[in-house]
Amino acid sequence: MDSIRSIFGRLPPVRVIWAEYNGRMIPRIATIAAATVLVFSAMPAAAQTFTLNMRNVENSVMLNVTPQHPGPNQKVHIEAASSFVDLTNLTISWYVNGKKIGGGVGSTSVDVMTGTLGSETDIRAVASGIETQASASVALVPAQMDLLWESDSFTPPYYRGRALPSPGTAIRLQVLTHFTKAKGVSMPDSDVTFTWKRNGQIIGDVSGKGKSVAVIGTSMAPHNDIISVIAISSDGSRSGEVSTVIPEVDPALMLYEDHPLFGIRFDNALTDDSSVSENEMSFAVVPYFAPIKSVTDPNLQYEWSVNNIPVSSDARQGNEITISADKSKGDAALSVALTHLTNMFVGVSGSWRVMLSSGLPMKDVFKQTTE
Amino acid sequence: MTLGRILRWVLLIAIIAIMGALAWWYQYLKDAQSKSAATAAARGLNEDVPTFSGDTGSTDQNMASVVKQESSDTGAMSGTVNTRLWQISSVPVAGYAFTSQSMITFVARSTGYVFTANPPTRTIVRQTNTLQPKIYSAYVGQDGYIIERSIDADGNATTFVSQITAASTTAPKSSPSILAGKMFDPNIGALAVNPATHEIVYTTTDASGATSGYTSQWDGSAGKRLFTSPMSGWNIAWLSDGRIILWQKPADNTSGYAFTLQKDGSLAKLLGPQFGLNILPSNGSSAVLVSSSVNGTVSLYALASTTAEAKLLPIATVTDKCAWAPADAAATTSRAIVAFCAVPSSAPKGNYINDWYRGAVHTQDEWWKVDVKAGTAEKVFGAGDDGYVGLDAIDPTIDSTGASVAFRNAEDDSLWVLKLNATP
Numbered sequence: 001m002d003s004i005r006s007i008f009g010r011l012p013p014v015r016v017i018w019a020e021y022n023g024r025m026i027p028r029i030a031t032i033a034a035a036t037v038l039v040f041s042a043m044p045a046a047a048q049t050f051t052l053n054m055r056n057v058e059n060s061v062m063l064n065v066t067p068q069h070p071g072p073n074q075k076v077h078i079e080a081a082s083s084f085v086d087l088t089n090l091t092i093s094w095y096v097n098g099k100k101i102g103g104g105v106g107s108t109s110v111d112v113m114t115g116t117l118g119s120e121t122d123i124r125a126v127a128s129g130i131e132t133q134a135s136a137s138v139a140l141v142p143a144q145m146d147l148l149w150e151s152d153s154f155t156p157p158y159y160r161g162r163a164l165p166s167p168g169t170a171i172r173l174q175v176l177t178h179f180t181k182a183k184g185v186s187m188p189d190s191d192v193t194f195t196w197k198r199n200g201q202i203i204g205d206v207s208g209k210g211k212s213v214a215v216i217g218t219s220m221a222p223h224n225d226i227i228s229v230i231a232i233s234s235d236g237s238r239s240g241e242v243s244t245v246i247p248e249v250d251p252a253l254m255l256y257e258d259h260p261l262f263g264i265r266f267d268n269a270l271t272d273d274s275s276v277s278e279n280e281m282s283f284a285v286v287p288y289f290a291p292i293k294s295v296t297d298p299n300l301q302y303e304w305s306v307n308n309i310p311v312s313s314d315a316r317q318g319n320e321i322t323i324s325a326d327k328s329k330g331d332a333a334l335s336v337a338l339t340h341l342t343n344m345f346v347g348v349s350g351s352w353r354v355m356l357s358s359g360l361p362m363k364d365v366f367k368q369t370t371e
Numbered sequence: 372m373t374l375g376r377i378l379r380w381v382l383l384i385a386i387i388a389i390m391g392a393l394a395w396w397y398q399y400l401k402d403a404q405s406k407s408a409a410t411a412a413a414r415g416l417n418e419d420v421p422t423f424s425g426d427t428g429s430t431d432q433n434m435a436s437v438v439k440q441e442s443s444d445t446g447a448m449s450g451t452v453n454t455r456l457w458q459i460s461s462v463p464v465a466g467y468a469f470t471s472q473s474m475i476t477f478v479a480r481s482t483g484y485v486f487t488a489n490p491p492t493r494t495i496v497r498q499t500n501t502l503q504p505k506i507y508s509a510y511v512g513q514d515g516y517i518i519e520r521s522i523d524a525d526g527n528a529t530t531f532v533s534q535i536t537a538a539s540t541t542a543p544k545s546s547p548s549i550l551a552g553k554m555f556d557p558n559i560g561a562l563a564v565n566p567a568t569h570e571i572v573y574t575t576t577d578a579s580g581a582t583s584g585y586t587s588q589w590d591g592s593a594g595k596r597l598f599t600s601p602m603s604g605w606n607i608a609w610l611s612d613g614r615i616i617l618w619q620k621p622a623d624n625t626s627g628y629a630f631t632l633q634k635d636g637s638l639a640k641l642l643g644p645q646f647g648l649n650i651l652p653s654n655g656s657s658a659v660l661v662s663s664s665v666n667g668t669v670s671l672y673a674l675a676s677t678t679a680e681a682k683l684l685p686i687a688t689v690t691d692k693c694a695w696a697p698a699d700a701a702a703t704t705s706r707a708i709v710a711f712c713a714v715p716s717s718a719p720k721g722n723y724i725n726d727w728y729r730g731a732v733h734t735q736d737e738w739w740k741v742d743v744k745a746g747t748a749e750k751v752f753g754a755g756d757d758g759y760v761g762l763d764a765i766d767p768t769i770d771s772t773g774a775s776v777a778f779r780n781a782e783d784d785s786l787w788v789l790k791l792n793a794t795p
């Protein structure tokens with residue numbers, strides 16, 4: 001016993017509370033200060049009582065908020081927990097902005113609605129028992145974050161849809177935090193630290209203070225990525241998290257008629273089994289979502305073949321080819337393979353069967369004309 | 372043998388040799404001539420000068436023949452003045468609008484010519500004679516404001532802004548006017564026009580991918596930068612109440628947002644995130660139609676105002692197929708907010724938006740009237756109705772009385788007009 005006291009003499013003061021359990025008196029630690037001390041006795045009934053003064057009992061309760069970064073007008077679940085106080089036997093009272101909203105013995109959780117964007121809701125839990133008084137509080141400041149993204153992959157002018165990422169392209173992301181300071185003043189991104197993650201892994205080189213815009217690469221093979229970003233203000237008063245799923249796709253080659261007057265007929269893609277009422281037609285292939293800037297990139301190589309016979313395309317417009325059935329009815333099996341001299345990610349091919357008709361017998365080889 | 376005899380033999384041989392050489396030369400020239408003649412014939416020498424008329428000749432005649440009611444390939448689609456559906460043009464049209472109560476002004480894609488069509492009389496008049504082929508997109512405004520957009524040889528977007536004198540329904544075809552205007556900045560992305568002031572708002576993207584939004588007067592003067600954004604794929608609308616709405620270009624299973632542009636250049640969120648988000652804001656109110664596409668399902672929602680709860684409508688379509696009815700036309704004792712939408716007769720499946728935008732799929736649509744406040748819809752024209760043709764409607768626009776809707780067939784960009792009321 002003297003040795004134990006000598007140990008305690010060197011440690012911060014601790015108050016021991018004796019509690020009855022199954023007819024026996026057992027010691028329980030009231031709180032933890034700088035060090036944890038467990039005092040026990042092999043014969044609690046005959047044990048002596050140590051009176052030790054514990055600090056910070058009243059701060060022994062923690063409040064866990066779910067979701068961690070709530071938005072405006074959102075229901076939030078708040079759970080009180082403590083490693084050193086048995087809350088189930090304590091009377092817990094809950095207060096919202098100073099007003100009591102409920103409580104009871106062992107009432108360890110409560111659901112609260114957040115206010116509008118930028119408003120602050122103070123939640124306070126007070127746990128009290130015969131010899132215990134502890135409390136905790138948290139301020140809920142709802143955050144709204146929007147995560148925008150797009151790819152730099154190729155789409156033709158006037159294409160109505162989003163440019164989707166494919167291997168070799170980049171994804172541009174922007175998070176809009178909508179954080180506000182006092183009096184509703186918007187908080188600039190320079191006061192916020194952004195942590196970007198891809199599938200849970202931090203992307204260090206695009207994370208940091210003020211980095212609300214990120215440009216990341218795609219993977220080698222198409223799949224879905226979960227991109228998330230956590231934003232925390234410099235003073236810690238504001239925080240938020242948002243995530244999105246980004247689908248990566250393979251580039252898609254689409255074949256269209258290139259009409260001399262109407263231009264490329266983006267409205268009607270030719271399929272694997274198309275019929276046209278002309279016996280001579282120009283075709284254009286458009287590589288949607290490919291990692292290129294222009295279909296006329298001089299480093300692009302278009303390898304065309306008609307009915308398995310390689311043919312050369314226009315030197316200036318490699319993505320186009322003109323085919324003439326020469327007054328005959330022709331079934332043309334077109335195929336094209338697209339590669340890039342310096343970009344290994346550009347590798348896509350397509351094939352189509354087009355029936356050019358003029359009513360005459362079919363020929364095996366078509367006379368190809370180029371401008 | 373005497374010398375004389377030798378000379379006679381030599382002379383004879385020489386004559387024969389010369390005759391042989393001449394004969395060879397004659398044959399050579401003859402062969403060469405034949406070859407030249409054949410080549411010249413192949414090149415059309417001595418052919419009559421083509422008159423460029425008929426079905427494959429004159430562009431003007433072709434345009435006139437196909438846009439007229441008598442066009443052979445429209446067949447039964449041209450209909451009579453009593454049918455509800457009229458095909459104005461069977462050739463691709465780049466843009467169109469109701470420029471008066473009943474008159475439709477449109478731009479032909481192949482020529483850039485501006486035409487006016489009068490549905491009640493089924494007449495068409497050409498207004499301009501400035502040839503600009505391959506017009507992929509056109510904006511037709513009131514008071515003769517025209518924007519024609521094309522693609523240059525390098526694949527960049529070009530924008531030509533012009534204005535013509537007020538169109539006439541009676542002016543003879545022989546007196547069309549010049550389409551005078553100017554080329555705007557190259558590589559304009561999104562573009563919209565304030566219907567009240569004719570100011571233009573547009574976006575441009577620099578080499579780094581950063582996008583800026585600008586406004587300017589119709590002639591390009593008084594340019595002012597409104598905002599910058601790291602995103603470049605925007606749709607934009609400028610409403611008559613002054614609001615500028617931006618929303619991300621949609622894709623299936625892809626989250627998107629819509630914003631209202633604030634005066635300080637910041638973006639205030641209007642809607643989102645929503646998968647496949649596309650919107651149709653209303654000029655006459657704060658109502659919005661919203662479509663989405665996720666996991667192969669296309670849905671349409673209606674919001675009576677930007678703060679109202681979104682109501683899921685019982686029709687599966689996208690906002691590209693919808694148009695707002697004018698407020699006056701829709702006014703009833705209950706002051707309903709009404710829109711008309713073309714709805715695919717079979718629900719779109721798969722990656723519908725991505726495939727449709729690339730011209731890979733097309734639908735056959737029926738027309739429905741949407742009551743936004745009630746969240747209900749009723750069919751107004753479809754299979755079984757007189758003159759019905761299943762078309763893949765896109766970009767509809769409704770006249771000021773709410774009586775007719777003009778739209779393109781997305782399968783071939785032909786132009787159509789439909790009377791929305793069953794009674795003629």
